[in-house]
Amino acid sequence: MSHPQRLLLSASAELSPLVGPELAMCGIDLQVPREGVSSLPRREVDGLLVTTPAELHGVNGIARLSETSGLLLVYGAGNPYGWADQLADEVQENKRWEVVRMALVADQERVLLGGEPDGKWLRRLSRHLAAHGRMSYVCARREVDEVIRQLPRYLAWKERFFLELGDTCDAEGISLRSVSRALGLDRRVGQEWWFPAREDHAQLCAWLMRETSAILEKANIRRIVLWGPWSLWKQMPVGWLKDYEVILYIKQDEPFPNDIAPTWSIQRDREEALVQADLLLLAQHDPVIGELPLPSLARIMRQPIVLDAAGCFPLQEARAYLSLYRAIGEKTNVWE
Template identity: 45%
Template sequence: MRLWVISEEVVNRFGNELGACGIELSVYQTDSSDEVADGFLLTKETDGKLLQERMQQLGTGPWLTLVYGSDVPYDWANTLHAQYEQTGEHEVIRMALFTHERALLGGEPNGRWMRFLCKQLARYSLVSMVCGMREVDEVLRQLPRYLAWKEQFYIKLGASCDEKGISLLQVSRALGMDKRIGQGWLYPSRQDSSFIVRWLEKECRLVLQKVNIQRIVLWGEDWLWEHMSSDWLAEKDVAVYTGEDKPIPNKWMMGWTLYDSWQDAVKDADLLVIGNAAGTTIAELPLPELVNAMRQSYVIDAAACFPVQEAQSYFQAYRAIGENTNVWE
């Protein structure tokens, strides 16, 4: 399946995840109207205005209009459906993808493109649930709220585990045996990073009191470090790794060095601070290689990247949320 998009920016943002579903994205050009495609991908409201202009050039469909992404206004897909329902030019489908090979599709259950898309996703091992467009919008609105509440609960549970000297990892796994709760409590794409930031800063201040730390590596996406106080990092050599091929953020701390290679970032480091592992390879790294690159192997990990026992056997000290209570004593 091939869908036209408005710009190369859309391809860069959504091309990989949709490509894994067999959906190819192609930037529509006015001089390539003879190029074959099945319809359009809309990711924000302004795309709809440009869609009307393209339709005047292309003529009638029937086209698939796939509405996708978190930037789409609530109920916009349903509005588009009502707009094109009488003419039959478009079949509008609201789509969301989840982890673990799941897809949510909102639209006409017996629509031609709906049936085609369900089969297409099945060929790529994705299980689809078909519902109304507004239901998809409501799910996408509530999902980050629920995940944030779940993460806050486990962070508070981690504090309780610290006090009792027990493992949050084991407690969370045990709770997750109940399918109503499920495994995996960390929310990597969190909208509110305040809980994680406070925990990281508290733990970092503790280790700085106990150990001679000169070079610190901050590993994670830049938005996390933008919300962290920098006073505890004063007079330290601070290296930052946000993942390969990431653009330099607009807001950047003076005196911090941004690296595009994790090997260069962690070289001769005393303390590795992992705030977020999304978009990076840290959980896949061989721990001996990581340890050998560092001068001292102290690690504070808010993303639970490594099995606790393995991490403790390699690092001089390893601190994760709710694990190894008195590591800095």
């Protein structure tokens, strides 16, 4: 049985391509405002969607706020802390509006909803999300803000703990993968600790640079392939790997970086990137590398040496097919 979509007027024409797809999965469609003509909605909408204070500034924002009513949905992780509560105070005298704070978490599978406990739209939106397969947690607006503020900090602390545990496992000659899985049997810990959606890559960069230096001292390396987000590699020090041929693999759907080092080259074909490579540096797991069989990887590369900061491959297979496989807390086939 299909369920109808809610329709919100977007406070800005630029919002639809940015947040439209993820909201559509939650059963919410956006109507793009028409510029240069009356901002009255083309058909009845349930309310207005905003993500930043700037969208309500100026004539257009004021007009849209005055010409629509119902749900004023403050969406996303980028708006200022406490702004939803501030909006609620500003429209308190206008009984047409109910301000609800909304954010997606858990890889967009769960929804945080913040509002008044007796809010009509808060409960209506919670039921609507459930009908579209999205479980929501209902709380106060500022509590949603606090979760958004603290979640990256917690994930960074958790990642730092396991990186330090990896060094301990290295020193003791045991497997971080085994230890972390055992720890994860306790539901308070959980099985996952890698945090791919990070902005600060300093911890992984430090590990990659340290382990890369160790490999370069022991092996005759000429060609190095970097596999992972450009946001990570550009945080490496200037001149890193300047004496080597470096190939940056960029997937077909990723934007083309325009500020790479002059001596680096870019390749969008995975096999072309790996041909005759001596060292593969993996900074993030993705389906493309996961689909590549290790025997094929070993055959394509000149030297099948892999430094893996994302735990992409099963350890037993890595031992069997790769000359050297080094992962966090896993000294597999390391020459020592």
